Amino acid sequence: MAVTGGRAPNQTDSDGRSELGKALRACRGAFIGVGIMSFMINLLYLNGSLFMLEVYDRVLPSRSVPTLVGLVVLAGGLYVAQGLLELIRSRILVRVGTSLDEALGGRIFESVIRLPLIAGGGGDGLQPLRDLDSVRSFLSGMGPSALFDLPWLPLYLAICFAFHTLLGLAALIGAVILIVITVLTEVLARNPLHEAMGLTVRRNALAAASRRNAEVVVAMGMTGHHTRHWSAVNDDYLAQSRRSSDLIGGLGTAAKVARMMLQSAMLGIGAYLVIHQEATGGIIIAGSILSARALAPVDLAIAHWKSFTAARQSWQRLNKLLMILPRQREVIQLQAPSRQVLVETISLVPPGSQRVVVAEMTFALEAGHGLGIVGPSGSGKSSLARALVGVWQPVRGKVRLDGAALDQWQPDSLGRHIGYLPQDVELFAGSIGQNICRFDPEADSQDIIAAAREAGVHELIVAMANGYDTQIGEGGHILSAGQAQRIALARALYGQPFLIVLDEPNSNLDAEGDEALTRAIRSARERGAVVVVIAHRPVAIEGVDLLLVMKDGRAQTFGPKETILGQILRPPPGPIKIAADGGVAKP
Template sequence: MDTGRRNIDLHLSHEEITEDHPDPLVSCLQIVASHFNRPTSLTVLTAGLPHETDQFTPELVVRAATRINLEATPRRTALSKHPAFTLPVIVALKKRGPVVILEKAGKGAFSVALPGRSEPHTLTDLEIMEDYAGWTISFKEAAAAPSGLHGPVTKKGAENWFWGPLRTYWKSMVQVMMAASVINLLALASPLFVMNVYDRVLPNKALSSLWVLALGLSIAFVFDLLLKVSRATLIDYVGRKLDIHVSSALFEKVMNIRLQERPESTGVFANHISQYEYVREFFTASTLSLLVDVCFLFLFLFVIYLLGGWMVIVPAIAVVLVIVSALVLQAFVSRYLARAQSDAAQRHGLLVESLTAMETLKSLRAEGYFLAKWERFIQEGSRTQSQIKAYSSLAVNIAQFLQQMTTVWVVVAGVYRFAENEITMGVIIAIVMLSGRTVAPLAQMTTILTRARYAFAALKTLDDVMGQPDERVGMKDYVNRVVLDGELEFRNVSFQYPAVDRTILSEVSFHISPGEKVGILGAIGSGKTTLARLASGLYTPTSGEVLVDGVDVRQYHPYEVRKAVGLVVQETDLFRGSLKENVLVAKPGASDDEILFACRMAGVDAFAARHPMGYDMPVGERGSFLSSGQIQSIALARVFLISPPILFLDEPSSALDLAAEKVLIRHLKEAIWPDQTLILATHRQAMLALVNRLIVLDNGKVVADGPKDRVLAALAERAAARAVQDLSDTSNDFGEDDDQEEPPRQSGQA
């Protein structure tokens, strides 16, 4: 055991965990991280892990440990049967809960760290054994650390996210190959049985030998059945485990791609993700067994040679012809493969877009337009798929034809050799059976090759997805920072959305002190919403800096920024489920009192109280069962639930009527604490009662910044001056028209 003492900060880990995450298992993980000199930040360890409540599990500890380059191994076994482990180790106790055994403290005793205690305790072997709850988690340093917090995926990214997990099941893969090999060896039993029956049993009427042979063959078939069942079970096990691991990694990657790198079409992107099914099916289905079967054809050819000599030429030629035809036809299939994948992505993109915008589509009577596009995609895809199926079917038919011809010519050759007394009838039948067994797997070679092309094309597509920039990369060894004050500053910030030529923000600079209440004014498209996205770290500036508490937001973990900057955007998305579930998305472990307070302040309680199901009322997909104002109220409740130092509200009353707006203003005055920074982007005059400073944007630039009264007065003067100028321009226009009129004719002119 490694019992070397390291500097472990128990008290700091506990204080950090009890503030935000009361689970003692997370506290134990922080103690272990401190032992290995790894980051103990709660955000680094737990942010984004798949848990619906604050309850942590040993499985989540394993995933959290990988973030700090540790390998965690959970074991559920009796402590007396537990293998020797390297300290520290997390041990679950019945009374004390999970604890960390740090090191030996003399004979029969250990130094143990308990969550919530600043000093380690000493427990004896007997005390630990009596209180043991049945599971442990041991740790060791990983062999090699990835280059970032979550290991950026590059051109060799599949080595990390796919081949690496697949290699962890190499033992199961070897067992599958061994089972397939034995199954192929047992396949020799049937032809040899028939040969012996025809050559020895029938001529000699040796019925006792017949029963011995039949019993032996039956036993072989029983083993064959058991091996096939075991092989299928192993393949299913590997496929299920790999599916859980890899699909989770893919979805986690999708959740953490930088929004600036997000593909334009959500449907096409979703189709790319779904192509993982091709990869999984190819590597975990019967493909491995088929490959083993193909390898064993040489054994069958060798046995045929031993039995029939030169007769092996017939199945050997058939094998060569099947392989050549499959490879040639696959060259034609590959021409259409990329087009088929593109067609499928376009269809999926149109389907997702149509379903998402169904209400708008119907209101515009655009069903026919979208149906025409769908039918065009279907026709193009159908033509491509028909070509692929035609070549694949041709290859299968050729293989079956050659298999049939092999039987014919083996029998013909066998008859000539039988006539010359070189072989027996039983040998002919055995060779026919072995020849069929030799060529049969090759009939599926085209199918294997087609699936392989699909799988590797999908793997390349998924590798590109996993290679997208991750907003969490490069934070493994960063100094964890927490936003406390709520100070926000923009320094010469310019921003341009991808694939958009226009600059949204240009050299924007301003400073907002902690606790300041600031309003953002500007015309539509002036950049107010973009300011909110930059402040919350959803996007990064094209140039310049966004600072929170005097620190560039890129130095924070993204979760810390979004925890500190509570953002309410104009178009809030709700998720299918209940009202309570949609509020709890912001803080899964919130108490009922916290939920009720946040909902009262946001106005959610007003309509929830009138519904028979209350907070269990369904909201529909994307909030389809609610009004725009109700959806906006839920968005406010989410922010009030986390109570961030900086509150950025983007048009919070745009969907409310005047009465609801007055109630919202009253609740906001009550809910916003004095030291909380408020940034309010609005067009509504009444909402300005919440702020005492205004920043005015025009075409992505700050054109005014100062106390509310002074800025409003300046805006009023500018509006009045503009009105006078417009009136003057109108008068000038009339004057110019008068000057251009034709002068009256002089008398006597023609």
């Protein structure tokens, strides 16, 4: 008995830690190391100040060349050590960002796939991956270094006070000014940056939609309209981005000017103290260097505030996403279904909608049954298909395989027992063989060929230059619509699944393809599979034995195909009368 899946975190764990927080907390050893290195680096930053102090106060008055050489060698060695520590610290932070991506990348990608099935397909579906990139980039950049250096600001201020109270007060005033600028940056830039991010999502979503529908846009002369629409959104984005950049840039410039003024003020105060013999000449230079070093982390934090804010917003969105889509809970791996598909009084509402599209649907299919589902457009046929394969969860009722509800299965395990051909066929960049075997790296070549033969597409494939190894490109663009549909049918049949759901499987097929489809349906039923076919063309349901007629999301009729077709096609009772215009008069 195997156990699959994982415990659902980010419904926050018992200790209140989110999944993202736990992934970051797993790197605490690296952060402790970075903290220790930051301590050593900030101590070594005193090297320059002390060197200048000794040169001005000891070497110049004594004119001692050996002392100068000794100080140069010592200071040079300390600078090399400082450089090595900063190099190691930056590399550790890069690896922390990489570790976070490795820990969560798969989860985020899985959530990108699952999110449209929970919340609908609106918005920029790839934003979570960009958010993860944003967090990783921030952790790998200079921003965290500034945050690790900030706690050492009091050390430098204390040394300035040790030199002289006036020097300490000047440095303290400069630090307060920069901290105030930092707080203003956070308060004033928060909303502009948030709005700019929203406009970025709109702009990217519009561009992606236009690219997906390029044929329609170009063929119907919509390029200019779409370009103007995108340009309007882009102008709003640029204006908002410019506003936030101007604000952050202006405050950053103010911080830079304040820091430069403080350095000059420290020199001026030092000179005043020297004139009054309250300090030495070395203290003038050392105090200026120390004050600059004390305020450098604040200045660096302001410079990287935009990336910090973007990373924080990305972190919040990722936390929310993983809260909505926790890991699949632990489930017992069930035996392969082989007996029955039961639809138990299900009602369906599309993700992101409130409208019921299928209501109170109930029927049962035994092994070897073939069900055709017909009805007018908008009657809920495709919605029912999505519920049968488990991609939409019913708001009421259950779909069961051999008595077990679909939500009792781990998704990847369930997928091995289901074949699905959606109405809008989508293939993936790779070879034909990879697409048929669903990109299973352990797939057996004979199983791939068997699925292609069952779909009647083997001869078509081997006639291609590279056969099953033919690369079909993104979306299968080198294939015709009919070829793509037949290869997608082979993918649905791969592995001999128990439940096969085909939504408009012959919409792009010619007569030869229709015949191959009928043979595939009958072959699957003969081996004990349950086949469900949604169709508008009668030829698609030749291989089934049951028929379900739907209207307005409800079952109108269900039963043997021949009986139902007889009811639908039965002529109206009573004698036929010829109207005056030669047509058939209504009784």
